[in-house]
Amino acid sequence: MKLLTKTSLHYLWVSGVLLLASCFLWFVLLKRDISAEIKEQLELEAELVIHEIKEGNPINFPLVKIEQGQNNAVKIFKDTVIFDPLQQKNEDYYLLTQSRIINNRPYRITVTTAHIGWAEYFKAIMYMFVILVSLLICGGVGVNYLISKNIWRPFLKNMAILKGFSLAKNQDLALVKSDINEFEELNAVMTDFVTQARREYKSLQEFSENASHELQTPISIIRARLESISQLPLDTKAASYLVDAKQSLDRLSKVNKGLLLLAKLEHDNFPDLQRISLSVTVTDIIDQFEELFNSKRLHLKHDIQPVTINASPHLVNIMVSNLLSNMRNHTEPGKFVAVALSPDKLMFVNEGKLLTFSEDALFTRFKNKDAASTGIGLGLSIIKQICLVHGWVINYGYSNGRHHFTVFLKNVI
Amino acid sequence: MKVLFIEDEPVLADEMLGYFSTQGYLCEVASTFSGASEKIANYAYDIVVVDIGLPDGSGMQLIPSVVAQSNETGIMILSAKHSLPDKLEGLKLGADDYVTKPFYVEELNARLHALYRRKTLKGTHQIVFDSFVVDPQSKTLFHKNKEISLTKKEYQLLLYFIVNKERVVSKPSIAEHVWGDYADQLDNFDAVYVHLMNLRKKLNKASGKDYIKTVYGMGYRFSS
Known part of the structure; x- marks a missing residue:
């Protein structure tokens, strides 16, 4: 629920209750005052009648009844109904009956006066309030509309800016200014937050890049020395130890290379962005991989349409070869493998079993390894990052027993 | 073939020297920027192998002086940075090839031979x-x-x-x-x-x- 809707609803709810309460209060107060006034008027009239009786004048007041010889000394003030022959219906009246001894004779005097029925009063008041409530709702909606158009606009714009913001991209956070203090404060807090997060993100990036760089030299030394040991005459045991050490070093070297590439991808601008024929690149790489596929009794089907694109040839190379080797590593001999390139997408399809882990983990570093995999667990993260650099989107799907990796291309010429 | 190895890491320098000497190369080693500059200024080499990260400077800046000394000298960059911008910059400055650490000495050897054939022997050699x-x-x-x-x-x-x-x-x-x-x-x-x-x-x-x-x-x- 929108904040505006929520506050409006609360506002309407409270004003409804308040209006209803004041409506009743108004009615009660009005009724009390009017009743008192009528009573006063009736008493005055009764006094006038008594005065006339004392004077011995004939009484000819309308709606006055004088009875002699009755005296119960009680003063009664009450509502009554009198039939109006003109309108053919009962009308509401107030009536005051009092007994008095005048000139040593008991009298009972009843004076009456007409008034509007309380129900009518109540109806009138209700109508007024209903109109008031409707006006308040209309006014509220109008005001809210204006508020959302003007006051909230910078806030909503900033939300959109923040949604599209990424620490990885090297762009400044430019928030829209507002004349509302709270929003300005929020902007200041967000800007601070982003600055700090970026600082930490950068230092983390630099750390991982530096760490990887620092590892390159020791890896080089170990490799050089292991290769030198390989030249020496070794017994079988020593040789097998050496082979294990070399294999692990190769793996370490690959992981390190992958991490380095990822760190670079996250903050470097790749300077070799240029017009390339994607179809030629893909075909070349497929040629390179063909024998590798064949050695696993896989026949790689390909349907490559001519596509020219603005991209980094270096990165495209890494991406396509990673995707191909991913496909090769995860397809059993003799199964279906295919690559298709069309102007809007590059698709890799291979037959295989359902993933044993969640699809979300697929593109996450070190998370997507199954027992059979010999990869280093970075290939797909690298692929995803390369897509990001170019503004492409990579999608994974599984249907009819086949895995589909689709790169949706942009910057096609 | 006369080669100058500019490498500050003693084990790597030792490995390269050890292997390439047996290959009939005439090898020399410089482990600092200043030492390398001096050697480049005073002697002629067929190939200079230069490490980018030196303790007293960037090997990148040695490249122009090698080029100025002789056009015939092949220049091979050796770098811990698998970085495309670095590679492009090096090649622009006049380097002929770029090898990333960790490397295999055999690979470096093959590249040096190819470079030597291309630059010094002009490809006529069998x-x-x-x-x-x-x-x-x-x-x-x-x-x-x-x-x-x-x-x-x-x-x-x-x-x-x-x-x-x-x-x-x-x-x-x-x-x-x-x-x-x-x-x-x-x-x-x-x-x-x-x-x-x-x-x-x-x-x-x-x-x-x-x-x-x-x-x-x-x-x-x-x-x-």
């Missing part, structure tokens, strides 16, 4: 072993004037072996040489094995001699 002749320009192999047809990969393999003869060359090193960056994608070296066996058969058929020996677990050794 490589001879026993009764075989390799013509690098046409990328062909002859046995007693009879051409032996090789695939592109077999040719690359042969050249790699000839340059690194008598040395045990590991499978990953071969894979990296033949497949380049794609080698990282190989999960085993069956493909290396297939090409190797084909080459071995072709050499054997022509000469009746087995040049490529398997060294258990380690790789292969080419000996003539």
